[in-house]
Amino acid sequence: MGQLRKPRTSVDISTPVAPRNTSMTSSMSVGDIAEQLARHESGGHTTHGHSSRRVVTQARRIVVKVGTAVVTRGKDHRLALGRLGALVEQLEALSRSGRQVILVTSGSVSVGRQKLRHQQILNSSPLEMTMEGRTSGCNRAAAAAGQGGLMSLYDSLFHMMDMQAAQVLVTSKEFSDASFRENLSNTVEDLLAANVVPVFNENDAISSRPQNDGAGSDSSPFRDNDGLAALLALELNADLLCLLTDVDGLYTGHPADPASRIINTYCPEVHDELIRFGAGSKGGRGGMLSKVKAAWMAGSQGCNCIIANGKNPDVLLRVVAGRLDGTMFSKAGAEDLMAANKPQANGVNSHNGTPDSAQTEKVETKQMAVAARASSRVLQSLSKQARVEILNRIAEALLENEAEILRENAADVADFQDKISQQLLQRLKLKPQKIQQLAEGIRSIARQDEPLRKVLSKMEIAKDLVLEKVTSSIGVLLIIFESRPDALPQIAALSIASGNGLLLKGGKEAARSNAILHRIITDCIEEVQPDVGRKLISLITSRAAIDELLALDDVIDLVIPRGSNQLVSHIQHNTRIPVLGHADGICHIYIDPEVDMESAKRICIDSKVDYPAACNAVEKILVHSDLASDGRLFQLQKALQKAGVKMYGGEQAAQALGLPAAPSSRHEYGEPALTLELVDSMDEAIDHIHTHGSSHTECILTSNESKAEEFLRRVDSACVFHNATTRFADGFRFGLGAEVGISTSRIHARGPVGVEGLLTTRWLLRGAGHTVEKDSNIQYTHKSLPTGSSQ
Numbered sequence: 187m188g189q190l191r192k193p194r195t196s197v198d199i200s201t202p203v204a205p206r207n208t209s210m211t212s213s214m215s216v217g218d219i220a221e222q223l224a225r226h227e228s229g230g231h232t233t234h235g236h237s238s239r240r241v242v243t244q245a246r247r248i249v250v251k252v253g254t255a256v257v258t259r260g261k262d263h264r265l266a267l268g269r270l271g272a273l274v275e276q277l278e279a280l281s282r283s284g285r286q287v288i289l290v291t292s293g294s295v296s297v298g299r300q301k302l303r304h305q306q307i308l309n310s311s312p313l314e315m316t317m318e319g320r321t322s323g324c325n326r327a328a329a330a331a332g333q334g335g336l337m338s339l340y341d342s343l344f345h346m347m348d349m350q351a352a353q354v355l356v357t358s359k360e361f362s363d364a365s366f367r368e369n370l371s372n373t374v375e376d377l378l379a380a381n382v383v384p385v386f387n388e389n390d391a392i393s394s395r396p397q398n399d400g401a402g403s404d405s406s407p408f409r410d411n412d413g414l415a416a417l418l419a420l421e422l423n424a425d426l427l428c429l430l431t432d433v434d435g436l437y438t439g440h441p442a443d444p445a446s447r448i449i450n451t452y453c454p455e456v457h458d459e460l461i462r463f464g465a466g467s468k469g470g471r472g473g474m475l476s477k478v479k480a481a482w483m484a485g486s487q488g489c490n491c492i493i494a495n496g497k498n499p500d501v502l503l504r505v506v507a508g509r510l511d512g513t514m515f516s517k518a519g520a521e522d523l524m525a526a527n528k529p530q531a532n533g534v535n536s537h538n539g540t541p542d543s544a545q546t547e548k549v550e551t552k553q554m555a556v557a558a559r560a561s562s563r564v565l566q567s568l569s570k571q572a573r574v575e576i577l578n579r580i581a582e583a584l585l586e587n588e589a590e591i592l593r594e595n596a597a598d599v600a601d602f603q604d605k606i607s608q609q610l611l612q613r614l615k616l617k618p619q620k621i622q623q624l625a626e627g628i629r630s631i632a633r634q635d636e637p638l639r640k641v642l643s644k645m646e647i648a649k650d651l652v653l654e655k656v657t658s659s660i661g662v663l664l665i666i667f668e669s670r671p672d673a674l675p676q677i678a679a680l681s682i683a684s685g686n687g688l689l690l691k692g693g694k695e696a697a698r699s700n701a702i703l704h705r706i707i708t709d710c711i712e713e714v715q716p717d718v719g720r721k722l723i724s725l726i727t728s729r730a731a732i733d734e735l736l737a738l739d740d741v742i743d744l745v746i747p748r749g750s751n752q753l754v755s756h757i758q759h760n761t762r763i764p765v766l767g768h769a770d771g772i773c774h775i776y777i778d779p780e781v782d783m784e785s786a787k788r789i790c791i792d793s794k795v796d797y798p799a800a801c802n803a804v805e806k807i808l809v810h811s812d813l814a815s816d817g818r819l820f821q822l823q824k825a826l827q828k829a830g831v832k833m834y835g836g837e838q839a840a841q842a843l844g845l846p847a848a849p850s851s852r853h854e855y856g857e858p859a860l861t862l863e864l865v866d867s868m869d870e871a872i873d874h875i876h877t878h879g880s881s882h883t884e885c886i887l888t889s890n891e892s893k894a895e896e897f898l899r900r901v902d903s904a905c906v907f908h909n910a911t912t913r914f915a916d917g918f919r920f921g922l923g924a925e926v927g928i929s930t931s932r933i934h935a936r937g938p939v940g941v942e943g944l945l946t947t948r949w950l951l952r953g954a955g956h957t958v959e960k961d962s963n964i965q966y967t968h969k970s971l972p973t974g975s976s977q
Contacts, residue, residue, distance in 0.1 A: 246425055247288070249422070253496070288422065289384065290415040298330065340385055437449060492511070492514050581624075599615055606695055630918070637684055638685050645971060676925060688722065704725040775804050776886045792911040796911070808863050808874060810866070837863070876901075915938060
């Protein structure tokens, strides 16, 4: 049976860290303390990189609730002054590290009882204040007597740490008043802005609701300080709630069983049937049941919560450093736990009746998409400058973390050196110049004009009735890509610039590279615009199959695949979500008789050799037969051979030139190899391109301007060039800053897709009380107006 229990030092608690002293927390950052804690950590509880706790390290606004069992001594319920001093030290360290701290404290009743008991002795008062026979009326009197004393103690302790605190007393009934909640929020924001710690307590002196029996049967917003802390965490948009008590957390078995282990992450579907609760708190009103209910209320609504032992040294610092102290209550963490359960043949885990992991992962990815949409709407509402600040910070961070990025990428390459094709391996590798190019590309995106709310057309429909067509974000994008980790920051930057939310599903071969890039980018988003937050961009690393993602057509608006022909084709044929991209990169160069041969050799070699695995690398060169007759084709062949390019022959060239036959008339090599084919005219070349091409990128090499213009006009591909390498078909080289991919579709966006390709449109109508009334009172003008600037 899992349940809460008292700490058992010999089995469950890590070896204590160095003895506390004032200088430790006042002179060191939380990061320094975390490092010192790690050096003293014992086996079994170290999880610096544990995924369920990593999010806690990013918490900026923290609500800390200390229970009666923490602030008082067990025997006589007097205040535990040393423990309170240690708590304030930790709060000071968190505050100095840039975090905002809100304290919810119990203990006023205990302080008041001590005062009133002393007064009873002095005056022989008949007031019953024995611990065994206390009444609710006595508790109210004790609270009235003790609130001032408790706050006076906190004032002194915070003052010793060069900090200020302010008391805020509330009652449950006040939370039903919207104006109260607004005033409360404004007061707290003002206090935090002034670096003052708000200290909350329920005003038990005048509270009229019954004591909490743990059942939660009434309709009160909260029944104890645990509930108050959870309510405040949600009301004040906190990132983390810490409920400190005298227990280590939830356990997997009976407290007396040495084999029982702490439950690091709580999941109601898994644990509710196992948990047994003991008696409520002797010194306060909140029991263990109330703590779990309060913790899950916060955790299930987006504020991560941890129940931990407030008597353990540096517990708050350990929690914020990502250690596995206590039990975490998090909706995402609970879903991860469900996903980790081994599914049975009938789709249900036979041990606890939870759904299988595949279904849970589907729910999780759907929630990621919903969260991305919510974050994107915040992003869309920001000014262009706010989004520019995010982009520039990402560019800086990529350069600052170049060594770590390359180290993680080298590990990926080493792991898959002999497991993937050379084509994929080349796409996987990152180099310093690539990091530099990524940073410059992101800065280029930041320098572009505002893409959102751009007025495309403006029309007067009738007098004082004006209609505008404006650019708008698409919503939530799903990008599925293989190998190419450099695609991740490019796509992220374009999504941020265009105000879109993003789900990323990378290949396992780039797991480390993608993880470090994703962390850097989301860190920057949260640092610059915390209201947008990390959930704008999610990296899907679970076992969720691509087909499960493609089924989420109700929450994902556009899929952009970047990968092999097989991957893209599969996606295009297995989803109802619109797909933007290309399956093949069969790029052609046609060499006309009127050509500068030296220039042609350079362009052909560059088109193939610069990056053979790229989708814009040439795969077939169509050569006019005149060049074979006069020997110029032989010059080209020698140049290609010298550059390391292997040549195959098309249907005509294989026999005429003695080349090995090409694998097919439509083959993408992805390596230093290509097909040569002979044609007798430009018309034949264009027909061949339309028959065997993929509508990606085509080029004509000629000195005849009229032929070039005709080729550019007639060839129906996304990109058509004259006298230039096909490698120019690239978002960065086009001045887009980056690209989410190259589209060969004939709707929405075509060619390299930058910010504009990630936009749609909306109609905005501004009137003055107009009604239709069967159009009888409307005199339509339909007059075009100047568009002006973006709205």
